[in-house]
Amino acid sequence: MAKFKLKHARTLRAGEGFRLADMDPGSTPGFDGDEDDLQERFEKYDEELYDLQELLFANSRANPDTTPSILLVLQGMDTSGKGGVIRKVMGVFDPQGVDSIGFGAPTEEEKQHDFLWRIERHVPRAGRIVAFDRSHYEDVLIQRVHGWVDEQEVTRRIEAIQDFEKRLADAGTRIIKVMLHISKDFQKENLLERLEDPEKHWKYSTGDLDERALWDDYMAAYEDAIARTDADHAPWYVIPSDNKDYARTAVKFLLVDALRGMELSWPEADFDVAAELERVRNAE
Numbered sequence: 001m002a003k004f005k006l007k008h009a010r011t012l013r014a015g016e017g018f019r020l021a022d023m024d025p026g027s028t029p030g031f032d033g034d035e036d037d038l039q040e041r042f043e044k045y046d047e048e049l050y051d052l053q054e055l056l057f058a059n060s061r062a063n064p065d066t067t068p069s070i071l072l073v074l075q076g077m078d079t080s081g082k083g084g085v086i087r088k089v090m091g092v093f094d095p096q097g098v099d100s101i102g103f104g105a106p107t108e109e110e111k112q113h114d115f116l117w118r119i120e121r122h123v124p125r126a127g128r129i130v131a132f133d134r135s136h137y138e139d140v141l142i143q144r145v146h147g148w149v150d151e152q153e154v155t156r157r158i159e160a161i162q163d164f165e166k167r168l169a170d171a172g173t174r175i176i177k178v179m180l181h182i183s184k185d186f187q188k189e190n191l192l193e194r195l196e197d198p199e200k201h202w203k204y205s206t207g208d209l210d211e212r213a214l215w216d217d218y219m220a221a222y223e224d225a226i227a228r229t230d231a232d233h234a235p236w237y238v239i240p241s242d243n244k245d246y247a248r249t250a251v252k253f254l255l256v257d258a259l260r261g262m263e264l265s266w267p268e269a270d271f272d273v274a275a276e277l278e279r280v281r282n283a284e
Contacts, residue, residue: 004031004041004246009253014236020223025183026242035245042249045256046092052259053129055266057097060127062267068172069124070258072131072251075141076180077218078208079190081244082133085180089252090131099124102133115139115157116164124173129255136161140225145217158228169233174258177234178251179222180241184215 008030031038060067074082086100101122110118116136124130140157143149149157165175191208194200211218230236237254241247 002030002032003037004028004033004249004253006253006257009237009250009257012237012239012250014226014230014238018223018227018230018236018238020181020219020226020238023181023238023240025181025186025240027240028243028246029240031246038243038245038249042245042252045252049092049252049256049259050094052256052264053093053097055264056129056259056262057094057127058267059264060125062270064126066172067126067264068174068262069126070129070174070176070255071124071168072129072255073135073137073175073177074131074133074180074251075135075137075178075222076241077182077187077215078205078211079187079194080180080182080241081247082180084244085178085248085251086131086133088248089255090129092252093129097127098129098131100131100133103135103138114160116160119164123168126172136164137225141218141221144221145214158225161229162231165229165231165234174262175234176254176258177229177236178254179226179236179238180247181238182241184212186242187212 011029031041056067056069060069074085076082090098090100099122103118106115106118119132119136122130122132140154140161144154169175191204191212194204226236226238237250239247239250
């Protein structure tokens with residue numbers, strides 16, 4: 001039985017020559033166990049993740065100018081599980097060190113600015129982990145698919161994204177970009193589930209089917225955007241997500257990998273520890 005490992009998560013990187021059609025949304029690369037095995041893998045690094053995030057946050061208190069941060073970008077078609085990843089994966093962290101930002105349709109104020117204006121306002125500060133539920137890529141994907149911008153503008157936005165992500169990386173932000181790749185059949189099951197359960201009606205939008213009708217156009221737009229913006233400082237990972245537990249495990253492993261790679265140490269005390277111990281012991 002193959003156990004899903006960190007090295008398997010790394011292989012989900014889009015990379016050179018990436019083709020979305022080569023990735024089966026129902027597959028689980030590197031794993032062939034059952035649900036209990038997958039749950040065990042999902043929980044494997046929870047204690048370490050909590051400690052690594054606390055270490056990151058502690059460094060930001062002591063060294064705010066040099067402490068890195070993490071930006072997790074989550075993209076995918078409706079019902080791909082972006083919100084579930086944030087709840088289940090980031091739930092292990094101390095809430096004081098994490099943020100999640102959902103980007104819907106731009107507000108009237110946001111429309112008065114360039115598309116990156118609203119994104120720039122939410123980039124992670126030193127020592128923080130921020131997840132984007134949808135992101136700056138929406139203004140390439142949806143607008144391109146609907147023909148609201150021409151190809152010249154698409155190219156301008158792609159180049160703006162490349163510059164934006166390079167600036168972030170140069171400033172110390174580790175960027176992890178994830179496409180949660182689901183099949184049309186799986187999406188249909190999820191939409192039916194939302195309609196059949198009154199407690200999930202709030203999740204359903206009457207526009208979901210309109211977007212679904214453009215599925216092939218979205219897949220082409222995703223493939224092109226990923227191919228043009230995948231970079232070592234801002235890698236794309238395409239994670240098959242019909243199995244949501246597998247997808248969540250893969251994202252968690254990518255976070256483990258990023259935090260380990262920072263190789264942080266606990267900040268040294270800027271006071272005389274022995275003297276403070278003595279003071280506390282003698283305190284009334």
